[in-house]
Amino acid sequence: MQIDFAKLQYQYQLYKEELDQAIHKVLNKSNYIMGNEVKELEENLQTFTGAKHAITCSSGTDALLLAMMALDIKPDDEIITTPFTFIATAETIAFLGAKPVFVDIDEKTYNIDPSKIEEKITSKTKAIMPVSLYGQPADIDAILAIADKHNLKIIIDGAQSFGSTFNGRTDSNLGDISTTSFFPAKPLGCFGDGGAVFTNNDALAGKMRSLRVHGQSKRYHHQYIGMGGRMDTIQCAIVDVKLKHYAKDLALRQEVAEKYTQTLKEKDLVLPFVNEKASSAWAQYSVRVQNRDKLQAKLKEQGIPTAVHYPMPLHLQEAFSYLGYKRGDFPLSEVVSNEIISLPMNPYLSNDEISYIGKAISN
Numbered sequence: 373m374q375i376d377f378a379k380l381q382y383q384y385q386l387y388k389e390e391l392d393q394a395i396h397k398v399l400n401k402s403n404y405i406m407g408n409e410v411k412e413l414e415e416n417l418q419t420f421t422g423a424k425h426a427i428t429c430s431s432g433t434d435a436l437l438l439a440m441m442a443l444d445i446k447p448d449d450e451i452i453t454t455p456f457t458f459i460a461t462a463e464t465i466a467f468l469g470a471k472p473v474f475v476d477i478d479e480k481t482y483n484i485d486p487s488k489i490e491e492k493i494t495s496k497t498k499a500i501m502p503v504s505l506y507g508q509p510a511d512i513d514a515i516l517a518i519a520d521k522h523n524l525k526i527i528i529d530g531a532q533s534f535g536s537t538f539n540g541r542t543d544s545n546l547g548d549i550s551t552t553s554f555f556p557a558k559p560l561g562c563f564g565d566g567g568a569v570f571t572n573n574d575a576l577a578g579k580m581r582s583l584r585v586h587g588q589s590k591r592y593h594h595q596y597i598g599m600g601g602r603m604d605t606i607q608c609a610i611v612d613v614k615l616k617h618y619a620k621d622l623a624l625r626q627e628v629a630e631k632y633t634q635t636l637k638e639k640d641l642v643l644p645f646v647n648e649k650a651s652s653a654w655a656q657y658s659v660r661v662q663n664r665d666k667l668q669a670k671l672k673e674q675g676i677p678t679a680v681h682y683p684m685p686l687h688l689q690e691a692f693s694y695l696g697y698k699r700g701d702f703p704l705s706e707v708v709s710n711e712i713i714s715l716p717m718n719p720y721l722s723n724d725e726i727s728y729i730g731k732a733i734s735n
């Protein structure tokens with residue numbers, strides 16, 4: 373058996389007619405930039421997430437930049453985040469000249485550990501940026517309490533978690549600004565790059581809409597230093613089609629995760645843990661194993677692709693050496709990055725495929 377990790381081709385075939393039609397509609401109109409499909413998608417994203425404002429943009433990375441620019445993050449400001457994430461989380465902080473300040477992760481969820489945040493707050497701290505890793509929001513109750521007490525903003529990097537919830541609210545509707553990514557392999561992906569920012573704050577929404585088009589207030593009049601951060605009309609049309617099926621996709625991902633847990637619970641692995649207040653979008657189903665390289669090679673031989681999210685925590689990355697961190701600073705992030713492995717995950721993974729993967733792990 374050869375297993376497909378994300379089944380992107382399968383999904384295209386599944387919705388081919390609707391997707392082709394949506395793409396051709398844009399081609400026929402040639403309204404490639406800021407066509408009406410952009411606004412239509414934004415309205416549907418608002419409805420889906422419950423956030424008052426959804427603003428599409430060029431990628432999940434640019435969504436983080438827009439969020440921080442809207443909050444006036446400046447050089448020397450400090451933003452507290454997790455070292456166990458994709459580089460874009462902290463890279464964008466550094467790109468704006470601000471300083472990423474890392475806090476180790478929770479042993480069970482692998483998200484930022486709120487109990488370790490307060491000791492890192494200084495007079496320069498402006499915001500906390502939790503990441504909803506593998507699809508599950510961080511402990512927002514605890515983070516909100518800290519942010520309130522110290523007057524800090526919360527930016528949620530929800531690139532992996534569109535549609536996830538905490539206390540019944542989607543993670544696009546928590547914090548001051550939330551972001552997501554429509555990179556093809558994310559739970560809700562387009563056919564290229566795309567992303568969005570979400571907020572309930574009218575002023576921040578207005579500013580991000582302006583920042584997305586070079587800080588313009590009206591054509592050729594520029595109020596802010598902004599960026600070229602629009603999402604293509606075609607990509608918006610594609611996401612809008614997929615969004616119609618997304619509630620079903622999320623339910624299927626949940627079922628796949630449950631079947632995995634059922635199949636793997638007797639094995640010598642640490643399985644994913646979801647906080648009882650949260651639901652996950654299951655971007656990944658990632659397990660911990662002692663001898664990862666051996667397992668990865670064995671699964672590969674049997675046609676089972678795997679991935680490692682992520683093999684090196686950010687505080688040990690060469691690009692961040694100037695921050696002066698060293699091995700041992702964030703022990704849990706370091707251990708988990710050595711042991712974590714993501715198994716094939718998509719809404720269409722069959723029972724047969726899951727049992728096949730379960731058997732392959734035991735052999």
Ligand SMILES: *Cc1c(COP(=O)(O)O)cnc(C)c1O
Binds near residue numbers: 531
């Ligand atoms: C994918 C990802 C991003 C970046 O999204 P792009 O759309 O690829 O720019 C940012 N943060 C996290 C946690 C991600 O997984």
